Amino acid sequence: MPVLEIADPAATTLGPLKIEVTFPDNRAAVVDWTREPQQRLLRALAAELAASCAVGQGTGSPYTLRNRARSCREWARWIASTEDVDLRVSDLLPSHLDRFEDHLRERHPESSRTPYARIADIVWILRRLSDTHGGFSPALVRRLAYISAGPVGSYTPRDAYSPHVVEQLKAAARSDVDRAIRRLTVEGPSLLSRGQDPRVAGWASDANVVWEIHQKRGQFTRQELADQVGQTVADEHSPGRLAPLLYPTTRDLFALLLLFCLESGMEVEAARELTAGCLKNPNRGYVQVEYLKRRRHGQEWNTIRVRDGSSHSPGGLLRLALRLTASVREITGSPALWQFRTKEGSLTTGLSASAVTYLAKAFVYRHGISDAGQPVELRMSRLRKTYKAAVYKVTGGRMSAFVQGHSPDIAAAHYADIPSLRDLHEQAVADGLHDALNEARSPSVLTPEAEERLLQRPAEAPELLGVSPTEAGSLLSGESDLWLSSCRDFFDSPFGVKGKACPVSFFGCLGCGNAVITRRKLPAILAFLNHIEGERAKMPEAEWAERFGGARQQILRLVLPKFSESDVLSAQAVAESADPLLFLPSILFGGH
Structure with a gap:
């Protein structure tokens, strides 16, 4: 709650004047005007500024509070330089605003927005005071009807990054x-898994040092190791090098955050504050993301519905973040999503705005992101504009027919990739087609390359999938999704009567010619494979083979080999966002 330290209003001598605010997300800020001039005026401004820090009252972050406090402080100092007495708010005149604005415009270039911004902050607070307490002169009330009579200053709108730059950003x-x-x-x-207690097995082993890092819950440093066994061993088996094998780094989380913002269009300040419980109501290939948008006063908590499943979808990226940060969240107990281990060995529960700015610069430098031969200035605030620009191109082009039946938000979330951008995270664009063991009784496995081909050339749907372009749109968009696959026609099952719902269990899709399996279904398929192996220990082998053997063989021999190792590993991480997989078949890692 905001706390304002001021003297008793009846006192003749004003006491310390300080604003201490703790916002709902536990971020704190302090504004100390104890030594500033014009204490009577600042006391009234401080009381209103502190009140505006309550939820929904307009000052929703330490950054906004500090900016408004700075405007008030500069105004008070200017008044002190022009007036011989301490003013009360009832003494204020329009000239106190207009002359201060003239003063600011003399100090700043003509193109600067600073004069307008400072006056806007002061007028905003005075309007609140006028509404809540009154006491202003009629002339000042009339003056508060507008912000400034002068120009706002030149402003170059944020532009979207070019497809060439976005391609580099996504690939990196x-x-x-x-x-x-x-x-x-x-x-x-x-x-x-190979590590042992280094006090018994020795410290000169990466595996044993990793074991110790795990036992110390990440908080084991190079200096601590050096104190025990000497600098030479500490240099060779440094915890700073080995801890990232167990705990995510800022580099990992920034890459996920960047991809999520590019794929979802969410403002970076909202994305930074997502929590582990942000995913809500998953359904038919979509999921709702609950987020806090502080600028939307009175309606700060919102949800957006985004694509889910594949590690390239917004929902899948958040599930990856959940999986990769699980080890840190377990230790800290914090619900924050973007948690990591620092180089110094501490566990941190969030990415600050300044940290993201620094990481963006390091990301560009590390990957050599350039445009027209010059390093790109990566500003995270431009990612939403970039996303919106991509959506505009997609919905204005030939793929617009695919958005029928969707709201604009969902269409934007699913069709944000235009051809020039899609190449970024698709490793190759090539023809791909299902390879069924038995065409009439086996699902069609649509590789990412084949899926891209259908998106670009829907007229080929009859040849590739045996369905019309419109039906292909439903299969690719998720409208026809079941748990383990999409379905060409749920009411024309080869196992049932035409016109009636399919009568077989959900995993019957793995042996059905109606089924179409795409990359977004891999997490569900791997989770089901985990369930199959868990059931193996609960029933006789013959019964297990009769019930699950066929499905297991379909997954291992027909489905997984069609996808790249990277796709399978990403899907595995998404599947493990809730529970770790018990069964990791060798085929996932190139074995036999």
Whole structure:
């Protein structure tokens, strides 16, 4: 709650004047005007500014509070330089605003927005005071009807990044994410499983040091290791190098955050504050994302509905973040989504705005992102504009027929990739077609390349899938999704009577010619494979083979080999966002 320290209003001498605010998300800010001039005026402004920090009252973040406090402080200092007495709000005249604005415009270039912004802050607070307390002169009330009589200053609107730049951003981020997935779900756990207590087995082993890092819950540093066994061993088996095998780094999370903003269009300030419980109501290939938008006063909590399933979808990216940050969240107990281990060994529960700005610069430098031969200035605030521009191109082009039956928001979330951008996170664009063991009784497995081909050339749907372009749109968009696949016609099942719903169980899709399996269904298929192996220990082998053997063989021999190792690992990480997989078949990693 906002706290304002001021003296008793009846006192003749004003006491300390300080605003201490803790916002609903526990971010704190302090504004100290103890030594500023014009204490009577500032006391009234401070009381109203503190009140505006309550939920829905207009000052929703430390950043906004500090900006408005700075405007008031500059105004008070200017008044002190022009007046011989301490003013009360009832003493204010229109000239106190107009002359201050003239003063600001003399100090700043003609193109600067600063004079307008400062006056806008002061007018905003005075309007609140006028509404709640009154006491202003009629002339000042009339003056508060507008903000400024002068120009706002030149302003260049944020522009979208070009497809060439977006292609580089997505490719670089995807490579960082793929490395993080392999490191945190394969390499790190594998090394940890071989580790032993270094006090018994010795410290000169990466596996044993990783074991110790895990036992210390990530908070084991190079200096602590050096204190025990010397600098040489600490340099060779540094916890700073090994801890990222168990805990995500800022580099990992920034890549996920960048991809999520590019794919969903969510404002970066809202995306940074997502929590582990942000995914709501998954249904038919979509999921709702609950987020906090502080600028929407009175309606801060909102949801957007986005595509889900594939690790390239907004929902899948958040599930990847949930999986990769699970180890840190378990230790900290914080619901924040973007949690990581710092190089110094501490566990941190959020990405600040300044950290994201720094990481954006480092990301561009590390990957050599350039435009017209010059390094790109990566501003996260431009990602939403970039997303919107892509949506405009898609819905204005030949793929617009695919958005029929969807709201604009859902169409934007699913069709944001135009041809020039799609190449970014699709490793290759090539023809792909289902390879059924038995065409009449086996599902069609649509590779990412074949799926892209259908998106670009829907007229080929009859040849590739045996359905019309309109029906192909339903299969690719998720409208026809069941749990493990999409269905060409749920009321024309080869196992039932035409016109009636399919009578077989959900995993019957794995042996049905009506089924179409795409990359977005991989997480569900891997989760089902995990369930199959869990059931194996609960029933006789013959009964298990009769019930699940066929489905298992379809998954391992027909479905998984059609997808790249990167796609399968990403899907595995998404599937593990709720429960770790018990069964990791060797086929996932290139074995036999």
